Amino acid sequence: MTVTAQSQLLSFSEARQVVENYAARLSPTDPEIVSLLDALGLALAEGLRADRDFPPFPRSTRDGYAVRAADVAAVPVRLRLAGEIKAGASKEQSDITIGKDETAEIMTGAPVPSGADAVVMVEYAERSGEAVTIQRAVQAGENVVPAAAEARQGAMMVARGTRVTHTTVAIAAAVGRSEVSAFRRPRVAILATGDELVEINLPPGPNEIRNSNSYSLAAQVYAAGGEPVILPVAPDSPDELALLLRKGFDCELLLITGGVSMGKYDLVEQVLASFEAKFLFTGVLIQPGKPVVFGEVVIRDKTAPFFGLPGNPVSTMVTFQLFARPVLDALSGSAPQPLPFARARLTSSFTTKKGLTRFLPARLGGSHEEPNVELIRWRGSGDLMAMSRSNCYLVVPPEQEHFTTGEPVTVLLF
Numbered sequence: 001m002t003v004t005a006q007s008q009l010l011s012f013s014e015a016r017q018v019v020e021n022y023a024a025r026l027s028p029t030d031p032e033i034v035s036l037l038d039a040l041g042l043a044l045a046e047g048l049r050a051d052r053d054f055p056p057f058p059r060s061t062r063d064g065y066a067v068r069a070a071d072v073a074a075v076p077v078r079l080r081l082a083g084e085i086k087a088g089a090s091k092e093q094s095d096i097t098i099g100k101d102e103t104a105e106i107m108t109g110a111p112v113p114s115g116a117d118a119v120v121m122v123e124y125a126e127r128s129g130e131a132v133t134i135q136r137a138v139q140a141g142e143n144v145v146p147a148a149a150e151a152r153q154g155a156m157m158v159a160r161g162t163r164v165t166h167t168t169v170a171i172a173a174a175v176g177r178s179e180v181s182a183f184r185r186p187r188v189a190i191l192a193t194g195d196e197l198v199e200i201n202l203p204p205g206p207n208e209i210r211n212s213n214s215y216s217l218a219a220q221v222y223a224a225g226g227e228p229v230i231l232p233v234a235p236d237s238p239d240e241l242a243l244l245l246r247k248g249f250d251c252e253l254l255l256i257t258g259g260v261s262m263g264k265y266d267l268v269e270q271v272l273a274s275f276e277a278k279f280l281f282t283g284v285l286i287q288p289g290k291p292v293v294f295g296e297v298v299i300r301d302k303t304a305p306f307f308g309l310p311g312n313p314v315s316t317m318v319t320f321q322l323f324a325r326p327v328l329d330a331l332s333g334s335a336p337q338p339l340p341f342a343r344a345r346l347t348s349s350f351t352t353k354k355g356l357t358r359f360l361p362a363r364l365g366g367s368h369e370e371p372n373v374e375l376i377r378w379r380g381s382g383d384l385m386a387m388s389r390s391n392c393y394l395v396v397p398p399e400q401e402h403f404t405t406g407e408p409v410t411v412l413l414f
């Protein structure tokens with residue numbers, strides 16, 4: 001068998017563009033109704049609208065005294081106490097009108113009474129009996145959120161396609177939704193290849209290693225809103241590989257690891273080619289992960305996208321995030337997500353070679369005033385220990401060779 005796929009080696013940006021364009025044409029899975037907390041990590045199949053004004057009444061953001069700003073322009077000034085309004089006060093209890101030189105004691109989250117247009121913090125007021133001395137002037141509107149300022153009744157608060165996080169859950173709860181419509185998790189087949197691999201519940205022979213990639217990928221897939229389907233490990237044999245690939249094409253996305261490099265037993269591309277696969281790229285100028293493959297197969301009247309991720313554990317993780325993630329986002333109904341880049345200063349200098357965009361295990365630290373990033377020593381893309389000490393990748397652009405201490409650099413968060 002020979003590789004019939006034409007070699008298509010792209011730059012990082014080109015390859016990312018290819019997957020983004022591909023993802024834009026995909027349709028998501030079907031929606032289902034799920035209870036609110038079960039929607040965590042899924043993409044919303046409906047928008048969440050305000051069922052009333054937010055806030056529903058002009059809300060005090062402080063404990064203090066509701067006043068007419070004009071009355072306290074010159075301080076100190078004595079006002080007459082007209083009442084007290086706590087959060088959750090009944091309509092009758094809060095039915096106070098603040099007239100000239102009057103005030104009402106008010107608590108955070110309570111409705112600001114009519115007539116008042118600001119709240120003076122309790123720290124700047126002194127009460128003695130029915131008299132309150134205000135020590136500090138306020139602007140009209142200070143410490144008050146007007147009714148409907150955050151959202152008017154009927155307004156869209158969270159768009160369809162938003163991946164549900166604790167924030168989304170808070171809004172759903174605030175609009176009274178214990179169930180929401182969310183897209184079902186797309187099934188993502190995970191196929192590890194290699195004669196050296198044994199399953200994690202079996203003892204490895206002296207020259208064998210345990211299959212960790214199927215599990216790290218399953219974790220990444222689940223976190224990205226997919227349903228991982230781990231297939232048995234494929235040996236480096238074309239027939240058995242073909243059989244398992246066929247199984248994998250049943251899912252909405254197939255992730256293969258290993259067997260995409262230049263070795264004699266790297267059979268994945270040629271076996272995919274025997275399915276008349278269309279390859280969109282067969283390598284990207286990155287490190288780690290250069291041999292990554294992306295394409296699709298038309299089989300049983302449906303199009304099955306696949307990625308061949310290099311088998312080195314760090315390569316598998318990086319290439320999943322860089323390239324497979326946008327496709328999974330689209331299949332799971334999520335709006336496109338940009339890669340989470342950030343900037344930080346380098347803790348020590350280093351030198352590398354030009355030509356590849358590198359994603360090197362690194363640790364973001366420092367303080368909020370001065371975030372910094374430290375490169376983690378590693379023994380190449382098989383070094384899981386280095387990864388476990390990292391919390392980001394330091395991104396090396398292909399044209400840069402020398403990096404100096406204190407220089408601002410780009411990092412990619414996991």
Ligand code: AMP
Pocket residue numbers: 192193194196197209210211212213214257258259260261263266309310311312313382
């Ligand atoms: P390959 O991409 O097949 O050339 O594999 C590259 C390296 O990654 C080799 O050292 C493999 O033993 C290792 N490797 C491949 N697949 C896995 C896996 N599923 N789990 C852990 N290591 C793997």
Ligand code: MG
Pocket residue numbers: 193194195258259265266311
């Ligand atoms: Mg291999």
